[in-house]
């Protein structure tokens with residue numbers, strides 16, 4: 658059982674390029690930091706898209722991302738304050754931010770329909786990655802039940818975004 | 831004349847009371863990006879009351895254009911059904927939130 662779970666995590670980390678600290682169990686302050694960072698990344702990507710996208714649907718989607726992730730992150734901040742938890746930077750957060758910065762630079766070079774396509778494709782992939790991490794690592798590792806609950810809500814939202822992104826991607830073709 | 835007017839007023843009250851006794855308020859919740867119940871039966875004149883329990887903005891947007899109700903986070907909003915028929919609706923901001931109201935005449 659243990660082997661199967663770590664194999665699944667390894668597969669997700671490997672396929673998504675998301676670097677998870679091996680073996681080490683994440684603490685709640687680290688989990689909170691990762692979840693918050695994941696939201697911030699998507700907000701930044703969406704703000705770039707609001708600036709650069711040409712399709713109305715893509716802009717609308719980006720607006721939805723900003724609105725939802727800001728709402729969820731605000732809830733996350735309220736929760737960590739209430740629990741007196743200080744989010745703690747860690748290898749996973751750093752890896753996420755590094756990859757996001759690279760992606761932002763890469764997309765920054767594109768224009769028009771090429772940008773729209775690349776942004777939406779990345780949104781599908783990114784939400785898939787985060788869903789996988791939430792499901793297999795963050796939610797099972799969280800010890801505080803309220804944090805776990807917030808992550809479960811977050812997973813629902815991310816899954817919805819993933820489907821929305823897939824829908825927008827299909828419309829662009 | 832006076833009496834006729836009074837009669838009309840009483841008749842109007844009776845009619846209104848009859849209508850409001852028949853009309854129901856039907857509650858539908860939106861929580862964790864799910865509409866529950868996803869399928870609802872109602873009658874013309876009934877009020878649909880949606881409660882958004884999420885921290886996210888939702889909407890109840892009819893595909894046929896019958897209604898478009900905005901549901902701010904943690905708020906309730908309602909709509910009185912005016913036409914019979916099957917109405918599919920969704921959330922503009924989360925298109926995978928879908929539900930149906932079957933409106934009987």
Ligand SMILES: [Cu+2]
Nearest residue numbers: 888921923924
């Ligand atoms: Cu919604």
